[in-house]
Amino acid sequence: MASGPYEAVVGLEVHTHLMTRSKLFCGCSTSFGAAANNNVCPVCMAMPGVLPVLNRRAVELAIRMGLAAHCEIAPRSIFARKSYFYPDLPKGYQISQYELPICKGGYIEIPAEGNGEPRRIRLVRIHLEEDAGKNIHEADYSLVDFNRSCVPLIEIVSEPDLRGPEEAGGYLRELRAILRYVDASDGRMEEGSFRCDVNVSVKKRGVAELGVRTEIKNLNSFRFVEKAIEYEVNRQIELIDSGGRIAQETLLWDTDRQVTRPMRSKEFANDYRYFPEPDLPPLMVSREMVEQVASSMPELPAARRARYAAEFSLSPYDANVLTAEREVADYFEAMIPGLANRKAAANWVMTEVLRVVNETGKSIAEAVPKPDQAGALLKMVEQKKISLNAAKTAFAAMCKSGQSAEATVAALGLAQVSDDAAIAAACDKVLAAETAKVAEYRGGRDKLFGFFVGMVMKEMGGRGNPKMVNEVLKRKLAG
Amino acid sequence: MTSNLNKLTISEAHKRLRAKEFSSVELTRACLDRITAVEPKLHAFITVCESEALAQAEAADKRLATADAPPLCGIPLGIKDIYATRGVRTTCGSKILENFVPPFDATIIERLRAEGAVFVGKTNMDEFAMGSSTENSAFGPTRNPHDLARVAGGSSGGSAAAVAADECLASLGTDTGGSIREPASFCGVIGIKPTYSRVSRYGVVAYASSLDQVGPFAKSVRDAAIMLRSIAGVDRRDSTCSARPVPDYERALSGDVAGIRLGVPKEYFVEGMEPEVERAVRSALKSYQALGAKTVDISLPHTSYAIAAYYLIATAEASANLARYDGMRYGLRVEADNHVELYNQTRARGFGVEVKRRIMLGTFALSAGYYDAYYLKAQKVRTLIRRDFERAFEQCDLIVTPTAPTTAFKIGEKTSDPLQMYLSDIFTISVNLAGLPGMVIPCACDSRNLPIGLQIIGAPFGEEAIFRTADAYERSGAFKRREPVI
Numbered sequence: 001m002a003s004g005p006y007e008a009v010v011g012l013e014v015h016t017h018l019m020t021r022s023k024l025f026c027g028c029s030t031s032f033g034a035a036a037n038n039n040v041c042p043v044c045m046a047m048p049g050v051l052p053v054l055n056r057r058a059v060e061l062a063i064r065m066g067l068a069a070h071c072e073i074a075p076r077s078i079f080a081r082k083s084y085f086y087p088d089l090p091k092g093y094q095i096s097q098y099e100l101p102i103c104k105g106g107y108i109e110i111p112a113e114g115n116g117e118p119r120r121i122r123l124v125r126i127h128l129e130e131d132a133g134k135n136i137h138e139a140d141y142s143l144v145d146f147n148r149s150c151v152p153l154i155e156i157v158s159e160p161d162l163r164g165p166e167e168a169g170g171y172l173r174e175l176r177a178i179l180r181y182v183d184a185s186d187g188r189m190e191e192g193s194f195r196c197d198v199n200v201s202v203k204k205r206g207v208a209e210l211g212v213r214t215e216i217k218n219l220n221s222f223r224f225v226e227k228a229i230e231y232e233v234n235r236q237i238e239l240i241d242s243g244g245r246i247a248q249e250t251l252l253w254d255t256d257r258q259v260t261r262p263m264r265s266k267e268f269a270n271d272y273r274y275f276p277e278p279d280l281p282p283l284m285v286s287r288e289m290v291e292q293v294a295s296s297m298p299e300l301p302a303a304r305r306a307r308y309a310a311e312f313s314l315s316p317y318d319a320n321v322l323t324a325e326r327e328v329a330d331y332f333e334a335m336i337p338g339l340a341n342r343k344a345a346a347n348w349v350m351t352e353v354l355r356v357v358n359e360t361g362k363s364i365a366e367a368v369p370k371p372d373q374a375g376a377l378l379k380m381v382e383q384k385k386i387s388l389n390a391a392k393t394a395f396a397a398m399c400k401s402g403q404s405a406e407a408t409v410a411a412l413g414l415a416q417v418s419d420d421a422a423i424a425a426a427c428d429k430v431l432a433a434e435t436a437k438v439a440e441y442r443g444g445r446d447k448l449f450g451f452f453v454g455m456v457m458k459e460m461g462g463r464g465n466p467k468m469v470n471e472v473l474k475r476k477l478a479g
Numbered sequence: 480m481t482s483n484l485n486k487l488t489i490s491e492a493h494k495r496l497r498a499k500e501f502s503s504v505e506l507t508r509a510c511l512d513r514i515t516a517v518e519p520k521l522h523a524f525i526t527v528c529e530s531e532a533l534a535q536a537e538a539a540d541k542r543l544a545t546a547d548a549p550p551l552c553g554i555p556l557g558i559k560d561i562y563a564t565r566g567v568r569t570t571c572g573s574k575i576l577e578n579f580v581p582p583f584d585a586t587i588i589e590r591l592r593a594e595g596a597v598f599v600g601k602t603n604m605d606e607f608a609m610g611s612s613t614e615n616s617a618f619g620p621t622r623n624p625h626d627l628a629r630v631a632g633g634s635s636g637g638s639a640a641a642v643a644a645d646e647c648l649a650s651l652g653t654d655t656g657g658s659i660r661e662p663a664s665f666c667g668v669i670g671i672k673p674t675y676s677r678v679s680r681y682g683v684v685a686y687a688s689s690l691d692q693v694g695p696f697a698k699s700v701r702d703a704a705i706m707l708r709s710i711a712g713v714d715r716r717d718s719t720c721s722a723r724p725v726p727d728y729e730r731a732l733s734g735d736v737a738g739i740r741l742g743v744p745k746e747y748f749v750e751g752m753e754p755e756v757e758r759a760v761r762s763a764l765k766s767y768q769a770l771g772a773k774t775v776d777i778s779l780p781h782t783s784y785a786i787a788a789y790y791l792i793a794t795a796e797a798s799a800n801l802a803r804y805d806g807m808r809y810g811l812r813v814e815a816d817n818h819v820e821l822y823n824q825t826r827a828r829g830f831g832v833e834v835k836r837r838i839m840l841g842t843f844a845l846s847a848g849y850y851d852a853y854y855l856k857a858q859k860v861r862t863l864i865r866r867d868f869e870r871a872f873e874q875c876d877l878i879v880t881p882t883a884p885t886t887a888f889k890i891g892e893k894t895s896d897p898l899q900m901y902l903s904d905i906f907t908i909s910v911n912l913a914g915l916p917g918m919v920i921p922c923a924c925d926s927r928n929l930p931i932g933l934q935i936i937g938a939p940f941g942e943e944a945i946f947r948t949a950d951a952y953e954r955s956g957a958f959k960r961r962e963p964v965i
Contacts, residue, residue: 042583046803048576048684049563049585051717081799083845087818092802142818144807273845275854278688278796280718 006240007205008233009213010168011160012225013197014175015153016185017131018061024130024152025052025095036136036145044150046090051279054079058152062102062128063285063293064182065154068300069123071106073290079128079277084270087144088133096155098274101127102283108158108178109302110170111320118302121171122159129153154184160199160210164233165226168198172222173324177301181326196225200232202240211236212246216253216260228253232260304329312342321350327364328354334371339378348378352392356399369398369405376405384465390414418465423472426459427452431476441477452477484509485645489554489702492648496543496553503543503553503597507536510555510599514646517965523621523631523641525560525570527600539595550705552595557641557650560601561608562588563682567598571684572606572616572634575804575811575829585682586717587651587693587710594709599647603637606831607801608658608686610634611903614894615833622890623665624963625929629887632662632903635696639666642696643963649697649706653683655690656789657883657907662696663919664882664932667961669697669949673707674940675914676721679714685800687793688719690911698960700920700950704728707942723940731943732950737771739948742875746782747906752884759923759931760881766957767879772948775875779867784860785909786901790837791844791857792912798841804829836897865913868938877948878936880906882919886929906934916942920949922958930961 023030026043043050066073080098103126110119131153133146156175162168179185185193201213216232219225231253236246251260299307301323308319323329332349339345353368360367368374377394380386386394386409394408401408409415417423430452431438441448456469484492484506492506511529518524532555539553560570563581565588570576584592591598605615613636614620621636623629624644631640635652639662642650652659654672663670671694678693685691695706708729713722743764748757764774806812806825813824830838844853871878883903893900910917915936922933933952937945952958 042581045808047563047581047583047809048569048571048579048803049561049581049680049682051681051719053716053718083799083802085802085805085819085822087805087807090803090808091799092805093799271847273799273842273847273850275795275799275845275850278719279685 005204006202006237008162008164008229009160009201009203009210010162010164010229011199012158012162012168012171013199014156014172015195016156016179016187017193018058018152018154018184019186020055020057020061020152022055023150024055024058024128025150028150030151034147036143037147039147040149044090045146046092052095052277054280054283055152058128059102059283059285060293061152061182061184062126062154063290064297065156065179065184066103066106066126067290067294067297068178068182069103069106069108069126069156071103071123071126073285074100074102074104075285075287076100077102077127077283077285079280079283080274081277082272082274084272086132087142088135088146088149090133090146090149094130094132095277095280096129097127101125102285103127108171108174110167110174111302111305112316119167119170121161124157124159126154126156129155160201160213165229168229169222169226172196172225174301177324177326181298181300195220198225198229198232200229200236201246202233202236212248214246214249214251214260216251217263219253224253224255227258228260231258235260298326312336312346314343314346318343318346318350321354322346325364331364331371335375335378337375339375340382341378344381345375345378348374352395367399369395369402373398373405377409380405380409384416384418384467385409386414386416387462387466390416390462413461413463415463416465417460417463418468420468420472423456423460423464423468424476426456426464427469427472427476430455430459438477449473449477485513485555485648487648488699489550489648489697489705490699492554493550493552497548503536503539504533506553507532507555507597507599510645510647513644514599517624517644517646520627521622521624521640521644521646521965522619523602523637523644523646524557524600525572525603525616525618525637526568528567528598531567532597532599535595535597539597542595549594549709551591551709553597554649555597555599555647556591557600557602557638557647558588558598559604559635559638559650559652561604561653561684562651563684564588564598564601567601569601569684570618571608572604572618573829573831573834574617575825577617577811579810581682583682586679586714588682590710602635602641602650605634605636605658606834607684607797608634608653608655608691609797609833609837611657611661611900612888612890612893613637613662614890615831617831620890623887623929624965625667625961626887626927627965629889629929630665632665632883632887634658634662636662638696639663639668639670642666642668642698644965649695649702651693651710652696653691653693654907654911655687655692655793656911657904659694659696660907660917660919660932660934661883661903664921664930664934665887667921667924667930667932667963669700669703669918669920671695671703671707671918671942671945672910672916673711673942674721674916674937675911676719677916677940677942678707678711679717679720681714681716685796687796688800689796690789690793692911700946700953701729701732703918704732704946721940726943728943728946731947733947734951734954736767736948736951739772739877739944740875741767741772741774741948742777742871742878743774744777744779744782744871744878744880746779747880749884749905751902752881753886753925755925756881756884756886756931759925760879760933763922763933763952763957764879766952766955767948770951770955774879777871777874777878779864779871779909781860781863781867782909785864785912786905788857788860788864789904789908789912790840790901791853792861794837794841795844795854796841798838798845801830801834801838833897861912864909868909868913868915868936872938877941877944880934880936882906882932882934886925886927886931910936915939916945918945918949920952921960922952924961928961
């Protein structure tokens with residue numbers, strides 16, 4: 001991919017819904033899945049004479065995302081009308097931001113693969129706008145559902161700093177993580193909450209001048225973004241190598257044929273005739289408001305990754321996995337008080353917890369026991385009250401029963417036996433029954449030691465403290 | 480005793496309703512009878528709401544019998560057909576909304592309902608408020624009650640004519656470039672365009688959002704003050720609406736204008752203006768001097784650019800505001816094979832010539848490559864015009880000017896020449912561009928007995944000074960409102 005003399009230059013425009021309860025310019029619900037045209041009112045249906053009123057929460061969420069992405073929050077930004085005719089656009093214009101967006105500049109830091117330096121992808125801007133409704137096409141007629149009309153969106157525009165599909169994927173994953181961390185978006189891509197336009201060009205490595213770029217419109221999953229970039233970069237390189245020239249054009253990703261194809265000119269030939277929205281005064285954001293929002297910001301993924309490495313001595317890989325989802329990282333942190341071995345706790349979350357989450361498809365809160373209970377289980381392992389295998393057995397049972405760690409370990413009889421007398425008795429019993437093997441061992445067959453350990457553990461129902469069993473057996477066999 | 484009730488002012492009618500001299504039903508009946516008598520000739524209304532009005536009047540009578548009734552309780556009003564009225568069709572003078580019945584009320588309609596006002600009907604207007612004569616109504620022109628061969632002015636011609644002809648006690652209009660003041664002048668009634676943002680625009684069909692403002696027509700300055708106080712004030716549904724408290728405008732009517740400085744802009748006495756209009760304005764200024772006011776010569780140097788700036792800004796905004804009439808959700812729909820053709824057919828048939836002209840002008844002004852030269856330049860001119868006024872108000876308290884260069888012109892006289900028609904608004908447009916309040920009061924009649932209106936322009940939120948000054952003129956008896964011939 002983009003190997004050899006060429007380098008890919010990619011920029012992304014990501015649109016995502018903001019998690020507000022009501023729409024951007026009216027009081028209608030934003031809930032997904034309502035019956036068609038149930039979440040509508042005169043404002044989002046663009047009846048004659050109605051006016052937009054800006055949703056304060058949407059502004060706060062945009063500022064949260066702006067702060068998370070190190071943007072400059074504009075003290076004054078303005079809304080603009082973007083005009084085009086389409087049946088799902090009730091006003092005949094979309095209220096968006098054009099010349100003065102709410103957030104300028106900034107960057108997203110992508111965690112490095114392996115142990116390299118993280119990559120900074122610069123942002124051009126983040127702006128607020130409203131969504132359109134949805135056209136539903138039947139055989140010989142079409143319907144429009146306006147539930148989504150006027151739902152708040154932010155558009156996050158990157159500089160062309162990305163070097164290929166993998167990096168674009170990394171950028172999108174980090175973006176989603178941040179959006180979810182700051183409660184700006186639920187990141188549920190399957191509900192049309194994510195749309196992405198991609199700019200792609202290629203250039204000779206080491207050359208400053210950028211090549212002619214194409215734009216791929218309306219990609220609605222991370223996978224499509226990566227595949228479309230990969231295809232488009234290769235197409236451009238092949239075209240240049242065969243002496244052709246890249247045309248500056250707008251493309252669509254054909255999911256069936258897995259190729260990019262030019263849009264018909266009718267599909268994009270719009271002069272949007274932007275002009276400032278006269279129905280909304282300039283959006284003034286005071287320094288107090290920015291400070292207030294800043295003071296309510298959670299720790300972000302990048303900071304958490306750094307802290308996990310510094311405080312818990314976790315590897316960059318472990319830190320990445322744990323912090324990718326805020327809920328997972330929160331779970332990890334709620335689990336570790338009282339535990340000495342953080343690496344063991346991290347492994348536990350990455351294997352046991354995430355396995356159950358992935359298998360059940362449920363949220364972490366629904367899928368697995370509360371973090372203090374997982375912590376209690378690991379504490380028992382640390383205190384040698386139970387074995388690691390017993391802990392796994394108990395955890396699986398707890399996922400289903402919802403019982404506490406203590407109750408589960410007791411109910412399943414998983415507690416480790418560390419009583420000298422009980423271990424000695426079990427050893428005596430095994431040695432008495434296996435006189436021939438004892439003789440062989442004493443005659444020099446050291447390998448048989450494992451056999452005796454296994455027999456004693458079996459005798460003790462797997463609950464014998466392995467270290468003590470070893471010691472007692474060694475002593476008795478020697479004696 | 481109950482004859483000619485429709486000729487009363489609001490303040491008189493209110494007193495007598497409270498004194499049980501007659502009921503709101505009787506008052507409303509008188510207006511409806513008058514409507515029946517004159518409408519065939521006048522055509523001030525698109526829709527008359529007889530049964531609704533009588534029901535409102537009955538409800539008002541109950542309220543008048545018990546609690547403290549607000550000043551507009553039981554008062555019959557005409558409502559420009561640009562206001563969304565729940566359950567009553569709202570055409571905006573256009574075929575494209577001919578059968579549109581809004582499921583909601585405009586904010587100020589809601590306020591007037593809460594006061595117990597009675598709506599006798601929806602008044603005629605230029606389609607989407609685009610015009611200066613009400614000849615652009617899809618439902619035929621309104622005639623001037625003082626001369627049926629002449630226009631009532633526009634775009635709120637129906638509302639002005641209805642008040643002049645005593646079909647209602649007062650009415651609501653809207654003013655984007657003079658649409659209240661020019662018809663008030665032509666019909667010889669009081670009309671005020673308040674400061675931009677003084678009254679909510681929610682539910683008022685938008686023509687040019689940054690210029691549109693709501694205001695009343697009335698038979699007396701006091702009535703206009705009562706009306707404005709009822710409709711003005713903050714509205715959480717209109718983000719551009721001012722939160723500034725609304726004064727009791729009636730308290731400003733002291734009759735005292737001694738020492739007030741009236742600015743007279745030299746740019747407002749231009750060539751092409753009827754000499755009788757200029758004489759009437761100069762004579763009114765003399766009357767003010769007699770009352771103790773001072774006149775000051777001032778200059779508003781960018782006045783000559785106002786019409787050009789207006790027709791770029793207003794049409795640009797209109798081109799977007801009118802995009803929603805696409806046949807998809809409400810209003811006229813002409814079926815076609817695909818949605819683009821449906822748009823084309825619906826809009827081709829639904830809009831009149833002037834509306835199409837302005838949509839095209841505005842679309843052009845906003846187009847890529849032209850935006851800076853037209854829309855942006857016009858906005859800069861707008862700033863210069865606002866500064867002209869700011870400077871002028873350093874020298875004077877109010878500005879007094881003619882309202883229109885002529886009195887009411889003949890129906891059909893200017894319809895073939897849009898530029899001539901646009902010049903009707905030459906003295907009113909700057910006020911909208913600057914967002915200022917402006918009031919028109921009748922000050923004289925010309926030799927054909929057609930009313931001439933005097934325009935009084937205030938600084939932002941200077942409505943009280945305007946009301947005081949207009950009222951002083953009315954009290955002085957310098958001019959009496961003429962009975963229309965109809």
